[in-house]
Amino acid sequence: MAWKTLDDMDLAGKVVLTRVDINVPMEDGRVTDTTRIDKIVPTVKDIQAKGGKVVLLAHYGRPKGKVVPEMSLNLVRPALEVALGQSVTFMDAPERAAIDALPAGAVVLAENTRFHPGEEKNDPALAAEFAGLGDVFCNDAFSAAHRAHASTEGLARLLPACAGRLMAEELAALDAALGKPARPVVAVVGGAKVSTKLDLLGNLVTKVDHLVIGGGMANTFLVAQGIEVGKSLAERDMADTAREIMAKAGAAGCTIHLPVDVVVAREFKAGAAHETVAAEACPADAMILDAGPATVVAIERVFEDAKTLIWNGPLGAFEIAPFDRATNAAAQAAARLTRAGRLVSVAGGGDTVAALNQAGAAADFTFISTAGGAFLEWMEGKELPGVAALMG
Incomplete structure (x- = not known):
């Protein structure tokens, strides 16, 4: 299997759209198990170390293309800030100019991708809208890799793309188990x-x-x-x-x-x-x-x-x-x-x-x-x- 990793990408001064899985269990508005959040930290830190700005794209629950307040990713932001050890900027409707205005090393969390009706339909217009927010696409969500969605498959076709650390680790392990x-x-x-x-x-x-x-x-x-x-x-x-x-x-x-x-x-x-x-x-x-x-x-x-x-x-x-x-x-x-x-x-x-x-x-x-x-x-x-x- 031949895929690019973060090591193959020039990220200096680039906005890196990073698809992650932070679909974590919650109770009373609080995250009860941070495992999935903890696992994306190496990817975020490596992008920052290479001079990139991180925009996190993720889904939460099954809102079926509608805005469901209790499925807002803003609820996950506090646990994300603890795991990363820094503040995270939440954007309900991200715009490139607002992302560019943030300082180097900033982390942006975009609202639930599944609030968009076109996400699960892999709508090319939505994929293009996502692509307009960044320069490079990094997929670190193997758990969503079996779905052809706008923020996974669609986006990867529009920008230089690579696997994040977690995705690369998973693919290497699977290749060792059944590939070769x-x-x-x-x-x-x-x-x-x-x-x-x-x-x-x-x-x-x-x-x-x-x-x-x-x-x-x-x-x-x-x-x-x-x-x-x-x-x-x-x-x-x-x-x-x-x-x-x-x-x-x-x-x-x-x-x-x-x-x-x-x-x-x-x-x-x-x-x-x-x-x-x-x-x-x-x-x-x-x-x-x-x-x-x-x-x-x-x-x-x-x-x-x-x-x-x-x-x-x-x-x-x-x-x-x-x-x-x-x-x-x-x-x-x-x-x-x-x-x-x-x-x-x-x-x-x-x-x-x-x-x-x-x-x-x-x-x-x-x-x-x-x-x-x-x-x-x-x-x-x-x-x-x-x-x-x-x-x-």
């Missing part, structure tokens, strides 16, 4: 439903050497093999599809790993009475809520031999103990191998990040994507418009 990975490559895919991850599974079996399937999805694959799963969550109508995926994997030389033992319970609640049984021995009145210890040992063996790991989704009902054990143990094994320099580990998706944090493993993974939809579409092998536009 060290082999063997193992993917862990969990979650409730096969139907929501068909494109993902179909793409992965042609790209990876081992595919570990967990969560409710694994139950559907067990059903496809004629195994009864009692009252477990399973998409029985997807059995044919699961068999097609297994056949495609076999043809591609990808080994699919399903649970060999499972943890079952009669009720879905924390601390519920539970037992471990062979995968094919789930009682008719019970449900599978986690992979068993023998399955975890088998997964750890796959990890031991692997060079690259991609992870999306938990192995069981990780939200409630004791059905978080398989996810925790496998995540900690991956973290241990990564720490030892034996594994490149990349993970992404909302549930995945929460599960790895809960396991205390997130900090040791090579890279954790917070991009959600963009990360999934990349894993599915789809072109991301916001990234493609940076390729020129």
Whole structure:
């Protein structure tokens, strides 16, 4: 993949339109988690160090092209000022003359891009209006890269464009995981439903050497093999599809790993009475809520031999103990191998990040994507418009 970074751009005296993701959680008008804000700081500081003036473009929520006061980015400004250690000028309707009048090193925050009806339609007139505010476009919002919007794809076509530090880090990590990975490559895919991850599974079996399937999805694959799963969550109508995926994997030389033992319970609640049984021995009145210890040992063996790991989704009902054990143990094994320099580990998706944090493993993974939809579409092998536009 060939994209320009901030290092390739002359920014002295330039206004740099910087697309960021600061769509942060808020409560009572205050930011409750500043992670996304903190992650854009290196890009802003580097632009300033190179003599550029920063204009931040971002969306917040889903205002659907209308002005919704409680979705104003001005609410995010105080947390942004704390993270950057300087004042930030908020502009409801930015104008180039007003931006030029600000001193060097100034940071401007423009109002929510999605207040414009043309943003999500990738309206060329709106993209041109944005372009008129600056000299260079820097995209630092990988999480919005799967959408062809005026402030992402449209703008990148109109100005000299580059990836910000966060975007470049994300793209490099993804390229190392699926673009030109060290082999063997193992993917862990969990979650409730096969139907929501068909494109993902179909793409992965042609790209990876081992595919570990967990969560409710694994139950559907067990059903496809004629195994009864009692009252477990399973998409029985997807059995044919699961068999097609297994056949495609076999043809591609990808080994699919399903649970060999499972943890079952009669009720879905924390601390519920539970037992471990062979995968094919789930009682008719019970449900599978986690992979068993023998399955975890088998997964750890796959990890031991692997060079690259991609992870999306938990192995069981990780939200409630004791059905978080398989996810925790496998995540900690991956973290241990990564720490030892034996594994490149990349993970992404909302549930995945929460599960790895809960396991205390997130900090040791090579890279954790917070991009959600963009990360999934990349894993599915789809072109991301916001990234493609940076390729020129």
